[in-house]
Structures are given as structure tokens and as C-alpha cells.
Amino acid sequence: MKKLLSCFVVSLGIASAANAQGTQWHVIKERIVTRWATQVDPKAPLPEYPRPLLVRSNNWINLNGLWSYAITPKSQAEPTNYEGNILVPFAVESALSGVGRNVGKDSLLWYRNTISIPSSMKNKDILLHFGAVDWQTEVFVNGKSAGKHEGGYDPFSINITSYLKKGAKQDITVRVWDPTDDGPQPAGKQVVKPEGIWYTPVTGIWQTVWLEAVGKSYIRSTKNTPDIDKHTISVAADVENLQEGDNLKIEVLDGITVVAQQQVGARETAVITVNNEKLWSPSAPFLYDLKVTLVRNNRPVDEIKSYFAMRKISMAPDANGIQRMLLNNKFLFQYGPLDQGWWPDGLYTPPTYEAMVYDIDQLKKMGFNMIRKHIKVEPATYYAYCDKVGMLLWQDMPSGDRGNGWENRPGILDHGTDKNRTPESEGYYRKEWNAIIDALYNYPSIVVWIPFNEAWGQFKTTEITEWTMKKDPSRLVNSASGGNFYPTGHIIDLHNYPHPAMPRPDVFGQKQVLVLGEFGGLGLPLEGHTWQKNKNWGYQSFKTSEEMFKKYEAFTERIAQLIPLGLSAAVYTQTTDVEGEVNGFMTYDRQVDKMPVDKLHEANVKLYDPALVK
Incomplete structure (x- = not known):
């Protein structure tokens, strides 16, 4: 679809x-x-x-x-x-x-x-x-x-x-x-x-x-899980008012051509072989269409159309024993902006569909292959568009109960301090995180779950991380982006402003993927395009686009030096200005690109050179 x-x-x-x-x-x-x-x-x-x-x-x-x-x-x-x-x-x-x-x-x-x-x-x-x-x-x-x-x-x-x-x-x-x-x-x-x-x-x-x-019986949801190593797609459905003897007919389509199909009992999971599968990636975001029909007494009762992608996100050590983030069993450096999804006119809601996809298209033009969706969930159409154009996504859980701070720093293995949240607060967190994962599970563009950001409300870190890994073993889990570090989850994530840095490979790299979850934040307020007249800020402020790009280019050159040492991904702050923050690639009203898009593209795509990792 x-x-x-x-x-x-x-x-x-x-x-x-x-x-x-x-x-x-x-x-x-x-x-x-x-x-x-x-x-x-x-x-x-x-x-x-x-x-x-x-x-x-x-x-x-x-x-x-x-x-x-x-x-x-x-x-x-x-x-x-x-x-x-x-x-x-x-x-x-x-x-x-x-x-x-x-x-x-x-x-x-x-x-x-x-x-x-x-x-x-x-x-x-x-x-x-x-x-x-x-x-x-x-x-x-x-x-x-x-x-x-x-x-x-x-x-x-x-x-x-x-x-x-x-x-x-x-x-x-x-x-x-x-x-x-x-x-x-x-x-x-x-x-x-x-x-x-x-x-x-x-x-x-x-x-x-x-x-x-x-109808009285209908398909409420499906759960689609690709396995490129076994060349299969697994499909299960949740059916309202299921009757004994009900079946699911599942068809996999490449365009208008049915390439595979299977019929199973409606309570069963279909495991369908996809021969000569086309893999999904940022450079080739191929999507298979999927048709699922609820069949009763050989007659269709309900039918839905969907889609899926054959893609895999995983981790494995490189020749030096440093864990790397892999897409379809190959290392691909993931690089993109922190994206908060705010709008000056709609706040959480983009004014139009065209406005929403504009942000994603601009980031593709700037040479990014990933977006970290920062403590917000987007409408379903956002994720579908990322699936369509091949934009990798890291999905944060929206935070709550901010209050505890950082207790340790990169290179120190002792635990931080988990927040003692109330049973009510903990219950709301667990319920909503579970619901968010369920709602977003089928989008192939999402490759990383992030339960916590910067120790904001970070609690029971090991338990929450392992629960997330168990709920969705098909993705990587970044337990606490820039937060208190625990030896759990697939990823260790450092935040460092403004200059690029990375977690210590000798301390963390044998067991966890090393990423720079936030850096940059270079600020440039542009008159007529700011949310407020004063108190606008960035982590380092500039007066001209030329000065800003020169610093940004130096940052990408530094990242290129960190990739051979073990860095698997980096996240620059941020896509657009947001209210008092003026550290976006674009102004908050999306009227001005603060740095030349072609120059950003040239600087960014150099980071995907396979030669950076031997």
C-alpha cells in the first residue's frame, strides 16, 4: 500500500x-x-x-x-x-x-x-x-x-x-x-x-x-515481522468476534503480482516464504503490498490492505571486536537530526500532509538517512511516508516525571540513580509505552526504540529495557539516550554539546553499539522567523550562515574520524528551530534553510563511505 x-x-x-x-x-x-x-x-x-x-x-x-x-x-x-x-x-x-x-x-x-x-x-x-x-x-x-x-x-x-x-x-x-x-x-x-x-x-x-x-467480525490489527535470513514474513492478526473455523488468507504482492500467499487458521501466525526478496534500505526503500482476508465458510468476511518491508536491524562485532549497528547484515553509518515534530501554527500537529512530508524530504535532500523522533509520537501517515522514501527512525518514548539527574559519565561502569516514581506515574508510563510499541510495530522505518532520554524520569532502567527487548526482539533498544548508563540494552548513547564525541570503545564497545545521541545545536536566529523576540538560544551562536556551516563541516570531519574507532551513529540537534531554540537546519516556520542544502548533502554523505570501516 x-x-x-x-x-x-x-x-x-x-x-x-x-x-x-x-x-x-x-x-x-x-x-x-x-x-x-x-x-x-x-x-x-x-x-x-x-x-x-x-x-x-x-x-x-x-x-x-x-x-x-x-x-x-x-x-x-x-x-x-x-x-x-x-x-x-x-x-x-x-x-x-x-x-x-x-x-x-x-x-x-x-x-x-x-x-x-x-x-x-x-x-x-x-x-x-x-x-x-x-x-x-x-x-x-x-x-x-x-x-x-x-x-x-x-x-x-x-x-x-x-x-x-x-x-x-x-x-x-x-x-x-x-x-x-x-x-x-x-x-x-x-x-x-x-x-x-x-x-x-x-x-x-x-x-x-x-x-x-x-462487520460484526473484522480484523482489528496485524503483526508483521520480516526475517531476511530465513526469507520469510510472519503475519498474525487480531480479529474481533472470531468464530471457530475462521481462516486468514494472506497475499504478498509486488505491484499487482502476487508473489506469495498462504491460508491459515485465524488464530495462527502465517510464516510465508518470499523468494528472491527485495530488501528495504534508505537507498532502495522497496515495500511489498499485503492483503489479509478474513474467511468464514469459504466466503470473505473482511479484507484489509497493508504493506511491509524485508529489512533487518541488528548488531555484530567488527574486525576489532567493536559492536556495530547493521542494516540487512551490513554496517551502515546512521546519521540524522533530532526531530521534535513541532510547528509554530499547529504545535504537535502539522498544518497539512504536504507540510509534514516537506520536513522529511528536506532532510533527505540534506543527505541524512535517519531521524531521531524526539519524545513525541507522530501521526501514522508520518511513519508511512518514512517507509516509502527510506528514512530510518529512532523512536523515543515521551518523557514524564522529570527530576532526577545524571549520576555517571561515559567510561564509568557503576550505575546511575533511578528515579523513584510513584506507582501511578510508573503505571501510566508502562501502559503508554506498551501501546506506542503496539501501534508502531509494523513500520519498517523504525529501527531503534528509546525508552528514556537524558535521565528524565529514568526508572527501573534494566527492567524497562529488558521488557522492551522482549516485547520487540526485531529491533535494537537504546535504553537511555544520554542518560544514566546501565549495562543493558543494545546501545550506549552519549550526548555531547556542541562538539562530536563518543562513548569509550575500550569500556563499552565489546558489548554495546556506540552512538552519539545528541550533539551540535549550532544557533542562528533570523529576524522575522523567530518565535520570540529575545531569549533565543543555541549551544553555540553564530551571526552568519557561512560561519555556521564552517563549524558544522568541521563537526562532520570529526565524526568521520570517530567512525573507524567504533562510532555507529550520530544525531545532530536539530531539524528546525523550536520556540526559543534557534539551532535548527531550518527556521521554525520552515521559510529559510540556514545552511546551503547542497553543501550539507555533500558533507553528510561522506559519512556513509564504507572505507571508513575496515
Whole structure:
């Protein structure tokens, strides 16, 4: 499945307050915005099919658009009057929401919409899907509670069939509470009082909301695991309302040609041989299409389309006994930026699909083959695009419970100090990390999981790392990027600003892959393109692009010297400026590349020279 589908267009009824004020939505331009802000259509924002790894191309409705909203005291019941419009799926604090207001731990954010369910969905089960809502959510359908969810970064669905009333019109109400950094939940870089490396809160719906009509029995998810050494792809499915005797028919396609197929019991895992397989890599990101059909009494009950890649991420010692990170059993130096995925107009949410892929395309043009997705989870369409164009991804777990610091440094083998998190905080972390891995498991571009960043909330490091390795043995685990070092996981990760450095090969290299998880951070504020007028900063500031590139080029030359010593990967801070940070390759509004893209490409691709490792 290589193309994203446009939304199935139907007429949506909007709650009365939204109808009354439908013409009043506008982008709040108190700060800089991207050029894509003007392309946002309030009638159909982010219309793309939101689940590219499990596609049913008909009988779905995108519910993004204008909803009514209200902010009330936490103790108050549902408001009788709503305050105006909010553009879903943009967080209430964002410019693109049309609201631009903070909520806080003592208040609730309410959404309301009246939707129309078309006749084509009659006699089907109706699923209400949310890509992500930050943080604690309760959904009401026609005044009755239909479901709850806690988690700001994982998708969730509610079967609302039993709550629907006769007729097409249905009332949907969503209640959200989000304490940001005043609560026990993972919150990433959000804080109530933004400054420095901490940013604006993101409250409420921030990914696509949509309806889907399915049968009583349907495929909820699949789990696809390639094994290039055995030339197989393993496929298992989670089926709702599974019946005895149900089977799965699985077809592997190269374009329109079926290259392999198998039918197994619906509770079984199919292990399918893929002869003469085409391997996926940054230089050749080939994707096989996948069709999975639920079969009952020799008749199809449900069918989904997906895709997968034949690729392997692993580690092995080089000729000097230093562990190296391998892609498809060969060493490939992985190099890319720290990428926080923030937008001046949408905060967590890109204004358009085109804006989102622009960042990835620019990084490819700059010569990078990897992105470290920093303490944030992206919409599914982001990962699908990285799969399509061949961009490796390291995925962080969004942090929470910041407070403990570093207790040791590279070269010292003694343990750091784990944070003593509350049972509530620990429970939220475990639940959401598990849900994130489940949601992202099938994306071949993801090659590394990072449970902790810089000791921020780092707890029970060995246990969490080994749990992650056991849950997904198909990827590498970087236990604590730049955090307190423990002899666990596949990777030891140093952060060093601004100059490149690496963990000591003689101490760590025999057992763990050596990476530079953050460095650089060269700053260049450009007037007219900054989030704020002052207090802008980088780890080392420059006045001209020429001076900045000269220093950057020297950094890449130093990295080229570290690769033969055992360095397997490096992460430069960062893709774009973010609020007060002005250390991006691009300005926060994506209007200016701070260094010439062709020169960056020339400097970066030298690091992939196989001759650097004998």
C-alpha cells in the first residue's frame, strides 16, 4: 500500500453553536506561522486516510473540521452553552485551532459535534477512532458515556453502535483533562510555563478523528515481522468476534503480482516464504503490498490492505571486536537530526500532509538517512511516508516525571540513580509505552526504540529495557539516550554539546553499539522567523550562515574520524528551530534553510563511505 487515500466526503452536521459561528474561524497570527497555514481548509483539514497500515478504503468518514468547544472548571458538568468553534484536530493552544487558549489542570476542555451517519453504514458496527488526544478522555454519544482513554500519544477506538439513536443525526461530546507537566502522565516537552527547551502545552484532540463502518467480525490489527535470513514474513492478526473455523488468507504482492500467499487458521501466525526478496534500505526503500482476508465458510468476511518491508536491524562485532549497528547484515553509518515534530501554527500537529512530508524530504535532500523522533509520537501517515522514501527512525518514548539527574559519565561502569516514581506515574508510563510499541510495530522505518532520554524520569532502567527487548526482539533498544548508563540494552548513547564525541570503545564497545545521541545545536536566529523576540538560544551562536556551516563541516570531519574507532551513529540537534531554540537546519516556520542544502548533502554523505570501516 504505497498511496494514501483521500477522505470519503459526506455531509457533516455541526453542533448549533458551531453553525452560528462557522465563518469566524481564523488562524491566530500573533506569532509566526508556516506557509501551509493558509492552505488549511476548515471544512476538511488533514483529509488523508489516517491508518495507512490497515486500509479499508470505503465506508469511512473523516470528522476533522469545526467542532464546538468550551473550557470549564474541572468540577463542572457538561456545559449547556459552548463558547465557539475549534478546528479539529489542532490542539486548543495552537494558532490553527482558532482558539489559542491554555486550559490547565484545574479546567476541562469540551468538544461537541453533531454528525450524520450515511445509509451506506446501515447494519454495520460503527467505530469512532481518535489518532491521539492529550490526555484523559471520555467520549459521550447522544448523552451517554461510550468510553474512556488515558494516553496522549496512542490511537484508540470506541465501538459506538449501541449508543446510536434512530435517524442519521448523532451527538458526539468529548471531555478532556490534561494537567501537562503538573500530572503523572508522559508529557514530553510540554510545560505550563514554556521557556528554554520546554514548550507550549498541547491539550485535547491533536490527530485525526474518524468513523469507520465494519462487520460484526473484522480484523482489528496485524503483526508483521520480516526475517531476511530465513526469507520469510510472519503475519498474525487480531480479529474481533472470531468464530471457530475462521481462516486468514494472506497475499504478498509486488505491484499487482502476487508473489506469495498462504491460508491459515485465524488464530495462527502465517510464516510465508518470499523468494528472491527485495530488501528495504534508505537507498532502495522497496515495500511489498499485503492483503489479509478474513474467511468464514469459504466466503470473505473482511479484507484489509497493508504493506511491509524485508529489512533487518541488528548488531555484530567488527574486525576489532567493536559492536556495530547493521542494516540487512551490513554496517551502515546512521546519521540524522533530532526531530521534535513541532510547528509554530499547529504545535504537535502539522498544518497539512504536504507540510509534514516537506520536513522529511528536506532532510533527505540534506543527505541524512535517519531521524531521531524526539519524545513525541507522530501521526501514522508520518511513519508511512518514512517507509516509502527510506528514512530510518529512532523512536523515543515521551518523557514524564522529570527530576532526577545524571549520576555517571561515559567510561564509568557503576550505575546511575533511578528515579523513584510513584506507582501511578510508573503505571501510566508502562501502559503508554506498551501501546506506542503496539501501534508502531509494523513500520519498517523504525529501527531503534528509546525508552528514556537524558535521565528524565529514568526508572527501573534494566527492567524497562529488558521488557522492551522482549516485547520487540526485531529491533535494537537504546535504553537511555544520554542518560544514566546501565549495562543493558543494545546501545550506549552519549550526548555531547556542541562538539562530536563518543562513548569509550575500550569500556563499552565489546558489548554495546556506540552512538552519539545528541550533539551540535549550532544557533542562528533570523529576524522575522523567530518565535520570540529575545531569549533565543543555541549551544553555540553564530551571526552568519557561512560561519555556521564552517563549524558544522568541521563537526562532520570529526565524526568521520570517530567512525573507524567504533562510532555507529550520530544525531545532530536539530531539524528546525523550536520556540526559543534557534539551532535548527531550518527556521521554525520552515521559510529559510540556514545552511546551503547542497553543501550539507555533500558533507553528510561522506559519512556513509564504507572505507571508513575496515
